[in-house]
Amino acid sequence: MDGRVDILGAGLSGLAAATILAKGGREVHVHELRKDSGARFDGDFQGIENWTSQKDFFDEMRDWGLDPEAFKSDPFSIVDLVHPDDVITNPITDGVAFRVVERGTAKHCIDQGFKKMAESAGVKIHYGVRKDPLDCDIIAAGPKQSSAVAFGEIFKTSHENHVTFQLNDKLAPGAYSYMIIIDGVGLICTCLWRKQRRSGRFLDETIAWYERNYELERIPIKRVGGKGDFSIPDRYIVDGRHYVGEAGGLQDFMWGFGMRYAITSGVLAARSIMGEVDYEKEVRGRLLPLVKASATNRFLMNRMGDRGFKAVAKYWMRDQRRSGDGLRFMRRIYEPGLLRRMIWPVARLALLRRGASSDGRRHLRMPFRKALKRDVWEPSMEAMEVSKQWKKTQKKGAKTSFSSSDQ
């Protein structure tokens, strides 16, 4: 057996790396601050995208020796796309557009699936510990700072399995809201790409919108959320330490679909440590162009309000009518093609700020943008009812697993 490998963080990127290394015969130790894998999330649904590569992501996982059957997932080929003027259309594809997974500590969650894979491969995971990053070979500790946040409410519902994606600059400033329903449990979430005071009002108003437009019979269970860290470092390996997942700045700047980048970068770091590939080169060749394309899209999205969002939604549907495939639009906008490469130098200057991390890396970080005048509005009566209902639910013991210190 070759030398020991230490990994900081038992999330998706860390556990993907750990599994590959242990299967390759290494002694692997993962050090996790929290009590369990997935504890950062607490039962929210997330989508693993299937559009940044022609290859189905689960087939890619199988090729790497990771088992997508180790956790529950639900494939989707159609969504409700809500335009800013409340028109609803349906992007649709023949194959799998994305898969919904649950994040958290329950057995069927993706985090627990990755934990199971790692432990069966012989990885030793140490929970509830602090470890000096300087003593680790892989840093997989997730986001550090906030460039954006997402808030959601999990609820019981009688509605069938369903996904809605809504572009609306009032309910989700600069970003989008979504509703995911799986087996009688729903999540309504709003993403804030501009920093807000009293951010709970955005979630209340978003929930009120969904209640008006869908038969939900919603019974709130808990509220969840988290931050996203969007930065591009100057290096991915520092003094032998491999930075993976969000700790390595490998995130989707446009819409925050970071899971695929996290797992892929974990696998690449493991293979690099085993001498099979050069991590720095692989990230720069394979992931960084996608990150830059997403940052360019984010730069363009930041210039838009609802009129721009409407144009995007219309263009998406026109593209579907022409090609017969609603996923082609997503593939195209995430493609690091010539146009995005030409806009990138401007996007980089306008969107990102220079900084340095205590670990010796320099980076270009997307700051959390300030609120705009149009983000100040009075809540609707329905949103006030949603807020009251949540306060009552809280009194009965319902929890919010996200605090202002997380922002």
Ligand SMILES: Cc1cc2nc3c(=O)[nH]c(=O)nc-3n(C[C@H](O)[C@H](O)[C@H](O)COP(=O)(O)OP(=O)(O)OC[C@H]3O[C@@H](n4cnc5c(N)ncnc54)[C@H](O)[C@@H]3O)c2cc1C
């Ligand atoms: C609300 C929300 C919704 C999202 N929705 C989606 C989605 O729909 N689709 C998608 O693809 N992505 C989504 N993302 C992004 C996705 O969750 C992340 O990009 C992905 O989890 C990053 O994986 P990671 O391995 O880098 O970090 P994580 O999976 O977060 O793992 C990091 C681990 O490191 C641990 N840790 C932190 N600091 C230390 C330390 N000092 N020492 C030891 N351990 C430490 C943490 O506890 C955690 O377990 C969402 C994010 C949020 C917040």
